[in-house]
Amino acid sequence: MRERLDEAAGYALLEKYGIGVPAHRLARDRAEAVAAARAIGYPVVVKVVSPEIVHKSDVGGVVTGVADRIGVMAAYEQVRTAAAAVPDARFEGVIVEEHLPPGREFLIGGTTDSAFGKVLTVGTGGTLVELLRDVSFRVLPIDEAGVRAMVRELRSYPLVKGYRGSLPLDEEALVRAVLAAARLFEHEAVVEFDINPLVLYADGAAAVDARVIAGTPEVTQMPEKVQFSFPDPRTIAVVGASADPTKVGYAVMRNLLGFDGRLCPVNPHREQVLGLPAYPSVGAVPGEVDLAVVAVRASLVPGVVRDCGEKGVPLAVVISAGFGETGDVGQRLEDETSAAARKYGMRLLGPNCLGLMLPHLGINATFDPISPQKGHLGFLSQSGAVITTVVDWSVMTGTGFSAVVSVGNQADLSFTDLLPAVAADPATRAMILYVEEVKEGRRFLEAARQVADTVPVIAVKSGASAKGRAAASSHTGSLAGSFEVYSAAFRQAGILQAGSIEEAFQIGELLASEGYPQGERAYVVSGAGGFAVLASDYAERHGVALQTIPDDILRDLDAVLPPIWNRSNPMDIVGDGGAGRYARVFDVMIEHQDAWDIAFVVTVPSAVLNPIEIAHEIVRFSGKTGKMVVPCLLGGETMRGAVRVLKNHCIPNFPEIEDAFRAVGTVLRSGRRGRGALPACDTGAGD
Amino acid sequence: MRERLDEAAGYALLEKYGIGVPAHRLARDRAEAVAAARAIGYPVVVKVVSPEIVHKSDVGGVVTGVADRIGVMAAYEQVRTAAAAVPDARFEGVIVEEHLPPGREFLIGGTTDSAFGKVLTVGTGGTLVELLRDVSFRVLPIDEAGVRAMVRELRSYPLVKGYRGSLPLDEEALVRAVLAAARLFEHEAVVEFDINPLVLYADGAAAVDARVIAGTPEVTQMPEKVQFSFPDPRTIAVVGASADPTKVGYAVMRNLLGFDGRLCPVNPHREQVLGLPAYPSVGAVPGEVDLAVVAVRASLVPGVVRDCGEKGVPLAVVISAGFGETGDVGQRLEDETSAAARKYGMRLLGPNCLGLMLPHLGINATFDPISPQKGHLGFLSQSGAVITTVVDWSVMTGTGFSAVVSVGNQADLSFTDLLPAVAADPATRAMILYVEEVKEGRRFLEAARQVADTVPVIAVKSGASAKGRAAASSHTGSLAGSFEVYSAAFRQAGILQAGSIEEAFQIGELLASEGYPQGERAYVVSGAGGFAVLASDYAERHGVALQTIPDDILRDLDAVLPPIWNRSNPMDIVGDGGAGRYARVFDVMIEHQDAWDIAFVVTVPSAVLNPIEIAHEIVRFSGKTGKMVVPCLLGGETMRGAVRVLKNHCIPNFPEIEDAFRAVGTVLRSGRRGRGALPACDTGAGD
Incomplete structure (x- = not known):
């Protein structure tokens, strides 16, 4: 049920929460309008x-x-004529109100998002809202500090503080109004509202127009769930195991042949599969089964899940497709499947997923022919193709994983369950999420917030469509598209949002190795002038603040650098000094490590630079400081061995210098700060 | 000489060019102010x-x-008091002018840029100019179409057309005013001006404030230069040739050993160098010398250049550093060097450059140990380190060049000379420029415009940030120009501006293979749902318009695709069909090729997809259409062979899907459109 309050009712609601509105009266006809104006006092506004x-x-x-x-009589007629020109519009009279003096116009709005619930919007208001798109969002609840941050994020915030000689405006009144609107939205049966404009003065503020949609948001009540953790299986059953290489049940079996526990194919039509004895059902497998991988046709899945439940299997990975993603019939099958699992207290991954990879346990319970390396990244993905692509790429670049999980239809285990479960693995040093849609948004945010306190979480959100925005009826509705709401929610939960999958992995590997920086004082050490110039451009483009070098550091650098070095940041240390010169600069930086937080190290192919040597110097530099060290070994073949040395110490290289600044900029924008050196991390591969 | 005109003189100048201004009068005292106001008529403005x-x-x-x-008397006093509060401000009275009604405020301005001369600015005006940064720039001269384009580029343009029910404004009056201001700026002795605001009404426009700085821009008169073209040398002399592996003169010799003409080391202290007979001077080399590479210390260079001139050498590549980039003494040496060359009609590349690579002629006249492959890209760079980095990377990725030129200090040959010279090589299918600073901006634009008519030109401009400019000054010996002006100038010249070197090469290889698209109707063919979703996001982010699939094409696609395909664009053709399914979709697209201009093809690693097969299908698809085909073979190792197949047909692959949309977005924003299929292009490497 949604119903728009009339203007007087809207004003009344605002007044109840202490938001100032103009004196106003409803008038049903011209005479009432004249009387209302006289009572209010001229000049007035007629709406x-x-x-x-x-x-x-x-x-x-x-x-x-x-x-x-x-004037009132003329205005009444004009407004009535205007209403008559709108098809199907009923004219119910006018509202006459005090004409307040002009001021700076803001917007306060609220929408109800299907994933995250009530979302508050603050922005530059007036008739140009959509053009300016100067807005900030927050998922409710919000406190006063949150409201202040929203206001300060606005591009127009300098106008509030007083800009180029203009008087400062009443920031406190703005904050009070936004906070009051947030309280209103939380406590009232309102699904959407739009105060535009809220006029802000040097002293005070008033809402001059209010559109309020009453109603009760539809909240899907989700059953409380038990905390999930991954099993450390001794026995894995593959239901639908096959010897036919074109079948998923074959690919899964082949991938699991490397598992050093017991692997039990289940197939009623076979004595054995790939040389292993096969069982007619999960129930027929002797002893306990810790994990069942299900790859049979959809219609058989509910029965198989019941069998697993009877057997006491704690987790089933349902790879089979043909469920909710195909329509209503499939959805019923999916509901039946999850009900069966719930009945036995069994957890379910999928259906319609690629499966699960736990490289540290030697488990690849998917049909992806390639198995990833062991490593420190946990990866959850809503797309199986994104996983096969990332894994293929990861093998080439030497990126390793603690877990790779395809969430599928999230019939039972969702991002909300899987994120803490993977993050709890001590091998996991950063979590990466490819998200199309989150279910139970609030629970997800709560879980993510807890994880992000200890393990960095980086998400790529896809599906930023402009279609809904165009159709939205309110200003706020047209601004708060699903993408913007996700961005705000992620930010509130401490999740870093990456613009692409590539960037997500760059950030994940960087944070896994170096942790969050303690501050934002950044330096660039470059052996090439051209890249020093580019570094400076990219730093500005991505919001990385390059420090002016303090005199004491400058003095120490002068002692180790040739006289023609540029003495500024980015440092152009001149390319003719080899790794030794970098090492001497690193020594100065190590000595002065209290003065900085982030160091980018840029090297280019050169006859005098030994790449392996510089890589070892960077490892030493990173190890001797609790700071974020960001290597950019540029070029190709020449740097390959050096990049491997870095990788063996878990330090990612940025072969494209802009990527380094983009990644660090995203990290800095999150506002998250580290607490110093992380425990050393290496892949055990040696140098 | 720079002098600010007083307001009346400024108004007079605007009126001379037909720009409306309010009625106004100067008043030296209070009584004159009152009289002026009476003559003009109330209300008035007092300034x-x-x-x-x-x-x-x-x-x-x-x-x-x-x-x-x-009111006039009070205003006079207020203004006098205000002036008294400004330190050292002389109060010369007031200007009293007609108070015009409020309207939408614009800004028209002009500045004189050190590289490109007079630059016109149009933007959203008022007091918030710096906050909104809603501006467009053009290097003069400009015609009416250019002015219209400037106005339409503004974010606030919808306000001119009438937005959400507001009245449309007088766009023609705005265009007339901007064009008039452009004429004024071209013809008058003005170095800078600022009309802010120009108030625009539903009918007409008026300049309500004008700040005009009279003066004559300092224009460095450059001598007219002869058109340059590269020699096809039979004899190359290396002056400063050395057998000492730590010397540049050794590295150059070693790189040139592969040259199949005559290589003559010049070194007065040696009988021979690397087994070749050495000569005491260039003059002593028997027969003609077509190219001299100079790697001796700076102080010797003017003498060597004179020797070369006497000998009739047409081109000297001066690698030696220690010239203008080091200060005044070096600059005098540089001037002496270029004067010597000019005297003999000899052309000079550098000094302070890495040198020159012409892979098709087997020439690597640089000290970079790596020689690039033959190919279709011409690359000019103002940074030697950028060249060594790019070349190292290019060998790994299989990117080839027609020429790689390090421009150095541009004492003689500049971007302006080198761009047409490299573009004239029939092997060159795209030009890439890494630019810190352009000299003689207007001549450069003229040259670039001519080149860009036939060969795509892509530029990366560095030195965008304040910090970058500081770094640039220490690097190239000259301050970099303003980023915005460069962007406008590049656009006017038909140069595509890339945000990074990586993007420049992606665009260059794409255009070299596929040419400019004829229109902007884009389709995405994806075998994976997740990447279809991401493709849609990236298309929106980078301004690529995905078409709705017309019914006839949909019908033909239905005939070749499984019933569950998504029937929209991006097409998710479902991953289980292998290369054959892609081929059938390509056939439909080939059949309907009049209906589209750009096709992105996305594939992911999969057991059922043969990468080599899909690569050949893409080559066929590209060959059978005169359209832009953009492959995104995602993943790593699995796609390596397939990427090589594409590369052998000069078709670049985009392993990161966002890069593909970013590159195509940049191409589309340029407004350049192609004329259909390019001649087939391959590297001759076979498949």
Whole structure:
């Protein structure tokens, strides 16, 4: 049920929460309008009252600066004529209100998001809202500090503080109004509202227009779930195991042949599969089964899941497709499957997923022919193709994983369950999420917030469609598209949002190795002038603040660098000194490590630079400081061995210098700060 | 000489070019102000007149809406008091002018750029100019179409057309005013001006404030230069040739040993160098010398260049450093060197450069140990380190070049000379420029415009940030110009501006293979749902318009695709069909090739997809259409062979899907459109 409150009711609601509004009266006819104006005092504003007219100004339904009785009558007629021109609009009279002096216009709005619930919007208001798109969002609840941050994020915030000689405006009044609106939205049966404009003065603020949609948001009640953790299986059953290389049940079996526990194919039509004795059902497998991988056709899945439940299997990975993703019939099958699992207290991954990879346990319970390396990244993905692509790429670049999980339809285990479970693995030093849609948004945010306190979480959100925005009826609705809401929610939960999968992995590997920086004082050490210039551009583009070098550091650098070095940041240490010169600069930086937080190290192919040597120097540099060291060994073949040395110490290289600044910029924008050196990390591969 | 015109003189200048201004009068005292107001008619505006006060509003030097005689007197006093509060400001009276009604505020401005000369600015005006940064720039001269384009580029343009029910404004009046201001700027002795605001109404426009700086721009008169083309040398002399592996003169010799003409080391202290007979001077080399590479210390260079001139050498590549980049003494040496070359009509590359690589002629006249492959890209770079890095990377990725040129200090040959010379090589199918600073901007634009008509030109401009400019000054011996002006100038010349070196090469290889698209109708064919979703996000992010699939194409696709395909664009053709399914979709697209201009093809690693097969299908698809085909074979090792197949047909692969959309977005934003299929292009490497 959604119903738009009329303007007077909207004003009343705002007043209840202490938001100032102009004196106003409803008038059903011309005579009442004149009387209302006299009571309020001139000048007044005359606005149309019609349930069907949402954007009154746009149709000529608002007359401002009405100075006298004749003016009121003329305004009344104008507004009535304007309403008559709108098809199917009922004219219910006018509202006459105090004409407040002009001021700076803001917008406060609220929408209800299907994933995250109530979302608050603050922005530059007026008629140009969509053009300016100067807005900030927060998922409710929000406290005063949160409201202040929202206001300060606005591009127009300098206008509040007083800009180029203009008077400062009443920031406190703005904050109070936003906080009051947040309380209103939390406590009232309101699904959407739009205060535009809230006029802000040097002293005070007033809401001059309010559109409020009453209603109760539909909240899907989710059953409380038990905390999930991954089993350390001794026995894995593959239901639907096959010797036919074109079958998924073959690919899964082949991938699991490397598992050093007991592998039990289940197939009623075979004596054995790939040389292992096969069982007619999960129930027929002797002893305990710790993990069942299910790759049979969809219609058989509920039965198989029941069998697993009877057997006491704690976790089933259902790879089979043909469920909710195909329509209503499939959805019923999916519901039946998850009900069966729930009945036995068994957890379910999928259905319609690629499966699960736990490299440290030698488990590849997917049909992806390639198995990833062991490592420190946990990866959850809503797309199986994204996993096969990433794994293929990871083998080439030497990126390793603690877990790779395809979440599928999330019939039972969802991002909310899997994120803490993978993060709890001590091998996991960063979590990467490829998200199309989150279910139970609030629970997800709560889980993510807890994880992000100890393990960095980086997400790529896809599906940023502009379609819904165009159709939205309110200003706020047109601004708060699902992508913007996800971005705000991620930020609130401490999740870093990457613009691409590539960037997510760059950030993940960087944070896994170096941790969050303690501050934002950044330096660039470059052996090439051209890249020093580019570094400086990219730093500015991505919000990385390059420090002016303090005198004491400058003095120590002068002692180790040739006289022609540029003496500024980015440091152009001149390319003719080899790794030894970098090492001497690192020594100075190590000595002065209290003065900085982030160091980018840029090297280019050169006859005098030994790449392996510089890689070892960078490892030493990173190890001797609790700081974020970001290597950019640029080039190709020449740097390959050096990149491997870094990788063996878990330090990622950025072969494209802009990527390094983009990644660090994203980290800095999150506002998250580290607490110093992480425990050393290496892949055990030696140098 | 720079002098600010007083407001009346500024107004007079605008009126001369037909730009409307309010009725106004100068008043030296209070009585004159009252008289002026009476003559003009109330209400009026009273503004301070003081040569020292530039931003009158900011100091309280403007009173608007003055309604009567008392008001004028009060305003006069207020303005005089305000002026008195500004240190060292002389108060010369007030200007009284007609108070025009409010309207939408624009800005028209002009500045003189050190590289490109007079630059026109149009933007959203008022007091928030710096905050909004809603501006467009053009290097003069500009015609009416150019002015219209500037206006339409503004974010606030929808306000001119009438937005959400507001009245449309007089776009023609705005265009006339901007064009008039452009004429004024071209013809008058003005180095800078600022009309802010120009108030635009539903009918007409008026300049309400004008700040004009009279003066004559310092134009460095450059001598006319002869058109340059590269020699096809039979004899190359290396001056400063050395057998000492730590010397540049050794590295150059070693790189040139593969040259199949005559290589003559010049070294007065040696009988032979690397087994070749050495000569005491260039003059002593028997027969003609077509190219001299100079790697001796700076102080010897003018003498060597004179020797080369005497000998009739047409081109000297001066690798030696220690010239203008080091200060005044070096600059004098540089001037002496270029004067010597000029005297003999000899052309000079450098000094302070890495040298020159012409792979098709087997020439690597640089000290970079790695020689690039033959190919279709011409690359000019102002940084030697960028060249060594790019070349190292290119060998790994199989990117080939027609020429790689390090421009160095551009004492003689500059971007302006080198761009047409490299583009004239039939092997060159795209030009890539890494630019820190352009000299003789107008000549450069003229040259680039001509080249860009036939060969795509892609530039990376560095030195965008304040810090970058500082780094640039220490690097190239000259301050880099303003980033915005460069962007505008590049655009006007038809140069595509890339955000990074990586993007420049992606665009260059794509255009070298596929040419400019004829239109912007784009399709995505993906075998994976997740990447279809991401493709849709990236298309929106980078301004690539995905078409709705017309019914006839949909029908033909239905005939070749499984029923569960998504029937929309991006097409998710479902991953289980292998290369054959892609081929059938390509056939439909080939059949309907009049209906589209750009096709992205996305594939992921999969047991059922043969990468080599899909690569051949893409080559066929590209060959059978005159359209832009953009492959995104995602993953790593699995795709390596397939990427090589594409590369052998000069078709670049985009392993990161966002890069593909970014590159195509940059191409589309340029507005350049192709004329259909390019001649087939391959590397001759076979499959």
